[in-house]
Amino acid sequence: MRERTNHAKRRTLRNLALLGWTSLGPLWSSLASPLAQAASSTQAGPRMTNMIGANGWAGSDSDTAMWKRMGITWARGAVGPGQPHGASDAVRVDKTGNASDVDLPPIILHNNRNGIHSLLFLGYTPVWNASVPGDSKSAPVDVHAWERYVDAVVTKYRAPPYNVRYFQIWNEAAGKLSGGSPQATFWHGATRPDIADPDHAPYERAMQDYVEKIHIPAARIIRSHDAYVVYGGWPDQGGLQTFSEWLEYRSPKYNQRMLDCVDYLDTHYLWVKDFDYLYDRYVKNGPARGLWQTEIGDRFMIDNHYLPSYFFQFAVWALDRNWDDPNKYVSMVYHWDGVEPFRLTHRGPPERTYNASGRSLIVLNQTVGGVLSRLPQKLQLGDDVTGSALYSDKSIVMQVSAPPGWRTVDIDGVAAPSSGRASVQFIDALSGTVSPASDAVLKWSDQTLSVRFKVPARVNGQGAKGAPRHLAYLVVRAS
Structure with a gap:
């Protein structure tokens, strides 16, 4: 099981590199202290x-x-x-x-x-x-x-x-x-x-x-x-x-x-x-x-x-x-x-x-x-996207709402992981379904974390004016 998982991870990283959306480079250097404080899921702190x-x-x-x-x-x-x-x-x-x-x-x-x-x-x-x-x-x-x-x-x-x-x-x-x-x-x-x-x-x-x-x-x-x-x-x-x-x-x-x-x-x-x-x-x-x-x-x-x-x-x-x-x-x-x-x-x-x-x-x-902690940086949300974010242990979790199609969110001032490895998941907020890896890709450029994600045509809700919208989580993890 572990061998298949590692192979899948390598294949996903290779595909992202071919798309020009990579996950290479040092992680959240400006935020290393709060992340270290939340390193263990058993540690005291707000949940x-x-x-x-x-x-x-x-x-x-x-x-x-x-x-x-x-x-x-x-x-x-x-x-x-x-x-x-x-x-x-x-x-x-x-x-x-x-x-x-x-x-x-x-x-x-x-x-x-x-x-x-x-x-x-x-x-x-x-x-x-x-x-x-x-x-x-x-x-x-x-x-x-x-x-x-x-x-x-x-x-x-x-x-x-x-x-x-x-x-x-x-x-x-x-x-x-x-x-x-x-x-x-x-x-x-x-x-x-x-x-x-x-x-x-x-x-x-x-x-x-x-x-x-x-x-x-x-x-x-x-x-x-x-x-x-x-x-x-x-x-x-x-x-x-x-x-x-x-x-x-x-x-x-x-x-x-x-x-x-x-x-x-x-x-x-x-x-x-x-x-x-x-x-x-x-x-x-x-x-x-x-x-x-x-x-x-x-x-x-x-x-x-x-x-x-x-x-x-x-x-x-x-x-x-x-x-x-x-x-x-x-x-x-x-x-x-x-x-x-x-x-x-x-x-x-x-x-x-x-x-x-x-x-x-x-x-x-x-x-x-x-354990939850603040994400001090402000999200730069793409067209017709709303959202907010925080840290859950070492992961950045963004909750986003958007209509169908490809959407983006950027965060300035977040360095890439020193391990050179990271992943992003797009998770349906109602069902927990994880979209295919190709539907959520990330890259770092000049201390900016950028995520592109594909909102499915079949969304899980609607906005205040009845327009179809999808509520989901983007979870960014260093590996």
């Missing part, structure tokens, strides 16, 4: 898998095996039921699921054994304690009941053998929304307006209620157990300026801002470029430790390019922004399980299978599975 999570739990060994193939290392789920019937109930925190009908402790232990981090979501108000009769998304009448529930959750799961350290307060708690619904779906404060009336103003004190009745009381309990507070996910239609206003709102009751009681900022369904505002304002120099999205995907994954593009661009973005903690930047897919074709997996029957979005994560995990 793509650090970023990837999912809503829900992997409920079996076979599900967990699928998660590992997709590179999923975070799980998010609710904990309850708390005190469902009245203040005299025992506080129960041993169940999860929308109906609080699944045992939670064995799930947490299963996650721990398999290297999956657990994010426990705290909410909502039991109807007996709701400000608005029958509304579990309204503020609690008795805040002490909410505090008893939070304390029971954190006390139990922060301790061995569970050792959970990340707790999320509520879900999409938002006040007056800009550009969307007049009132948040999952938080109604102490008075719920008639949201069926489009002219009805939202309840203006909704966020004051949240800060004082929900967030600060829960955050104080979480932090008293040496655990981290994750905001409940600001919804995409809420607007970041509005989010900022409430983060910086100072409660007269506690003389604290909500921002002072958040460790990880969290939004839902934003694109990577939208993170700059929150990073520059709250993460770059603190006080927040990181920036998460605990829900991404959903119907956006009807576009099969959405998920691999999102995570690759998120990694490139993070490498430019001091990714010094593996848990600093996390995004969780909503949802990993379902019957719709855009979910990560189809639950069956007869058995669970991967959908296109799930397969794209497998390809991402296999292609960009090493």
Whole structure:
């Protein structure tokens, strides 16, 4: 097998030389230091898998095996039921699921054994304690009941053998929304307006209620157990300026801002470029430790390019922004399980299978599975090509999108390998299919790495205007 492989390599190099696209000459000399630091796949450092999570739990060994193939290392789920019937109930925190009908402790232990981090979501108000009769998304009448529930959750799961350290307060708690619904779906404060009336103003004190009745009381309990507070996910239609206003709102009751009681900022369904505002304002120099999205995907994954593009661009973005903690930047897919074709997996029957979005994560995990580091040089993209790049261990990995035909990408300031040997592969980002060697060729000229690649006529997706486009990886390796 090894002899045939070496023969194939020699034949490929000879063909490239005949085409005038060669791979001779010294490698990435200006970048030798970061490459040396990432020389081993077992070395500590940021990885793509650090970023990837999912809503829900992997409920079996076979599900967990699928998660590992997709590179999923975070799980998010609710904990309850708390005190469902009245203040005299025992506080129960041993169940999860929308109906609080699944045992939670064995799930947490299963996650721990398999290297999956657990994010426990705290909410909502039991109807007996709701400000608005029958509304579990309204503020609690008795805040002490909410505090008893939070304390029971954190006390139990922060301790061995569970050792959970990340707790999320509520879900999409938002006040007056800009550009969307007049009132948040999952938080109604102490008075719920008639949201069926489009002219009805939202309840203006909704966020004051949240800060004082929900967030600060829960955050104080979480932090008293040496655990981290994750905001409940600001919804995409809420607007970041509005989010900022409430983060910086100072409660007269506690003389604290909500921002002072958040460790990880969290939004839902934003694109990577939208993170700059929150990073520059709250993460770059603190006080927040990181920036998460605990829900991404959903119907956006009807576009099969959405998920691999999102995570690759998120990694490139993070490498430019001091990714010094593996848990600093996390995004969780909503949802990993379902019957719709855009979910990560189809639950069956007869058995669970991967959908296109799930397969794209497998390809991402296999292609960009090493220790990640910045590629400081800027890509020079040919006509109608978009893309970005990073290092995965010693390989340069470029994610490119282009229509059919021959395309190019150049990188200035990258020297050729001293071994005189290198290779490039063109890998379909959805299927993992590697194109023939003749469809991707490289050369170096005056410290410029140039790659020509052939996008197939049968592409794997389309652009924003419906034009056919292909999403793929170009992987350049020194041999």
